[in-house]
Amino acid sequence: MHNNLQKFQDYLLKEKNYSVHTALAYGKDLEFFQQFLDGNFDKTALEEVSYTLVRSWIVFMVDAGVSNSSVNRKMSSLKSFYKFLLKTKQIEVSPLSKHKALKTPKKVQIPFSEDELDNVLTHVVYKEGFDGVRDKLVIEMFYSTGIRRSELIGLQLKNVDLSGGQIKVLGKRQKERIVPLLPLMIDQLKLYLDERKVLKSIVDADFLFLLSNGNKLNETFVYRLINDYFSNVSEKVKRSPHMLRHTFATHMLNHGADLNSIKELLGHSSLASTQVYTHSSLTELKNVYQSAHPRNQK
Template sequence: MKTNKESFKDYLLLEKKYSPHTVQAYLKDVEAFEVFVKEEFEQDSIDLVNYGQVRSWIVALVDQNVSNVTVNRKMASLKAFYKFLLKSKQIEVNPMLKHKSLKMPKVVQVPFSEKELSDLLTEMELPVGFEEIRDKLIVEMFYVTGMRRAELIHLMIKNVDLSSGVVKVLGKRNKERIVPILPIITDQIRLYIKEREDLSDVVDSDYFFLSKKGLKLSESFVYRLINSYFSRVSEKVKKSPHVLRHTFATHLLNNGADLNSVKELLGHSSLASTQVYTHNSLAELKKVYKGAHPRNK
């Protein structure tokens, strides 16, 4: 007979369709709480805990200087676990029912400027060899499609359709969306495919982007790649694939795209998620407004 944690794992993987990485993170948080309850309250099971015990864990985490972001993530894991137990009628009362997340300082993501993108792509204009050609295409693909890092890594070669000028992206919870690609990068894609075909040993042949050893790229590799290249042209503290996705959305909004269209391109399930990206667009709009209005002369 499966334990509650094993059933919870199956629920996350099969019903919620979370990625293995996300499921592992949830289980790790639940197991950490289990250890805490056993050590602090001499209680072997966490199925029947009260919110006071959860609060004790929060206090202990804060005392250890664990950030509010991490504490909130751990609480989200517990909320999912107890919601599952309630749904499967293994408990009658959800101890997380009235939990409120710790307050978070508002962090404004600073996108790359159009000049920074232009400077980098100019510097990468004539790539030589498989790796340089692939790296330039990764930068361009992020900027042209706004896809997430995991989506780029898991992009399948069969889902890159040059004749139609689109890519099929597998997003969160296995939700598919079609994203157009600009004609300006189709030659770069063809060049990359040609170089890819010349690799001596391809292991993960279904995936579009590969290492020189023919393997699917890792998340850390893609992060380091973006960080390294943008360090050449930008002094921003954060230089990541997510900032590049944020840049994609901001530049579209700055140039007149409507919010609903950007929402669809990003693969957001709600407009609220997309509205995060309007902050910088509003700043640009204010700048243009102040510069153009006659009363501000």
């Protein structure tokens, strides 16, 4: 098993371009399953597992209070592992070939309103100097481009093209995409870059966004930044960078952008991922429908 686990993780990293974090998480899930097998089924090897044994693990986890979404994530790890064993011809049929994911409640995420965004970008008082200029630019960047938190943190100076009005973003699985910048973003970037030049020391010089000590941003800092500023203008419980990505997509839809364009801007590999944002646009869609359909004009 350990030999196959190492090969599987190498496959995820090198062939599937998964992050180290994801490959390790998949490995942990497989180790947990192996421990369950060792404790209950006389050390059955993962390569010899039947769906009955997988089902026993699912029942064990559910009884232990593991959430359906966590169980589904572990099953996703198993599915990938058995696909790898099929690909390398170590098994002929995956024990999960007919597995169906457990049902999970759909969480409807309420995006920020346009008024809330207007308030945070025009009425909130920002700190003086570098910190304030950076904070506002971070919020503007999330809302104007829809990029992920990890993409914003990893954005490099060389990939910001002010004259072309665009940025090159490195997304999931090392996929690059070009995202256009609004004219007001270009002005704010110039202002930020001027402030950035006068920092006393710059440690992570390649990165666009820095802390005042010259290091690049980290995930906790970015989360707190968004949460703190939006707590001034919003009562919503969820005030995260991802909520700004969600808001970007929803507001674009509300103003007539088509799903395919939003898919490209967000860096989604399939339209199904983008369609999650249509739910919060249903109210707007109904209003457009009522006012635009010929049968309602009579």
